[in-house]
Amino acid sequence: MIIYKKASDIKHHIENQRKKGCSIGFIPTMGALHDGHLSLIKTSKEVNTITICSIFVNPAQFNNKEDFDKYPITIHNDIDLLELNGCDLLFLPDKEEIYPSDFIKKEYSLGKIENMLEGKFRPGHFQGVCLVMEILLSVVQCDILYLGQKDYQQCLVIKKLITSIPVKTSIQVMPTIREKNGLAMSSRNKRLKEHDFNTASIIYQTLLYIKEHAYNTPFDHVIQESTKMILNKGLVIDYLEITDEDLNNISNWHQTSKPIALIAASIDNVRLIDNLILSDK
Numbered sequence: 001m002i003i004y005k006k007a008s009d010i011k012h013h014i015e016n017q018r019k020k021g022c023s024i025g026f027i028p029t030m031g032a033l034h035d036g037h038l039s040l041i042k043t044s045k046e047v048n049t050i051t052i053c054s055i056f057v058n059p060a061q062f063n064n065k066e067d068f069d070k071y072p073i074t075i076h077n078d079i080d081l082l083e084l085n086g087c088d089l090l091f092l093p094d095k096e097e098i099y100p101s102d103f104i105k106k107e108y109s110l111g112k113i114e115n116m117l118e119g120k121f122r123p124g125h126f127q128g129v130c131l132v133m134e135i136l137l138s139v140v141q142c143d144i145l146y147l148g149q150k151d152y153q154q155c156l157v158i159k160k161l162i163t164s165i166p167v168k169t170s171i172q173v174m175p176t177i178r179e180k181n182g183l184a185m186s187s188r189n190k191r192l193k194e195h196d197f198n199t200a201s202i203i204y205q206t207l208l209y210i211k212e213h214a215y216n217t218p219f220d221h222v223i224q225e226s227t228k229m230i231l232n233k234g235l236v237i238d239y240l241e242i243t244d245e246d247l248n249n250i251s252n253w254h255q256t257s258k259p260i261a262l263i264a265a266s267i268d269n270v271r272l273i274d275n276l277i278l279s280d281k
């Protein structure tokens with residue numbers, strides 16, 4: 001695997017590969033890699049000539065300094081994992097490379113999606129996501145961008161972003177990879193104490209409960225019961241909602257063909273998110 005720290009170097013490499021007709025799959029990450037990230041790399045490798053991963057803990061998308069400061073960094077292990085899993089190129093920029101001192105911050109028109117759910121609890125988060133994604137996509141110019149369904153709202157935001165910037169990529173959203181206990185894999189799981197790691201599986205159990213009960217029951221009742229399940233385990237809930245696939249609120253299953261339940265909850269100040277498309281088999 002070749003590691004590039006400079007955008008100009010990786011751009012140059014990619015331009016040369018493009019001339020040979022290579023296709024490019026791209027997996028942007030913030031590192032502390034796990035099997036969720038690796039599943040995206042595996043899929044990209046099956047389809048593209050070149051698979052590129054980036055690791056950059058993007059300060060612009062953190063509204064909470066403590067969350068940023070505590071974000072796990074395991075770069076040596078990440079590089080080993082990427083090598084082992086056949087990633088071809090790693091883009092590993094530092095902050096100056098992405099946001100030079102003369103960088104002019106752009107504002108994106110994202111509509112109401114920006115301030116709901118994650119956006120409500122993490123003001124400015126999606127603006128920060130768009131900032132870094134526009135830069136990364138302009139550097140990598142990939143054919144397919146691989147994203148995880150775990151960050152469902154982020155996928156919608158990035159789908160919107162790519163319609164407004166000069167890139168030609170398509171987006172493939174990949175299923176959430178889970179721990180044995182059902183907890184969605186996340187870099188933040190590394191911050192959980194063993195007991196909390198076990199307790200946090202209530203998030204997925206609750207999503208399954210919602211999936212089982214929501215078809216025949218008004219959502220407000222299902223939400224009441226599922227909220228209790230999570231609170232009883234001592235987690236703090238930011239949101240627990242059932243929406244349609246565009247994140248519009250709905251009150252029963254029959255208002256959409258693709259209802260989705262989304263949860264954000266913290267345990268011992270570690271904030272976890274997860275979701276389930278209720279109509280999936």
Ligand code: AMP
Nearest residue numbers: 028029030031036147148151176177185
């Ligand atoms: P992150 O490093 O958390 O920014 O994630 C980088 C990419 O990996 C994003 O597209 C995530 O949605 C995706 N991802 C994170 N966790 C998982 C998971 N458990 N399963 C599948 N994809 C994931």
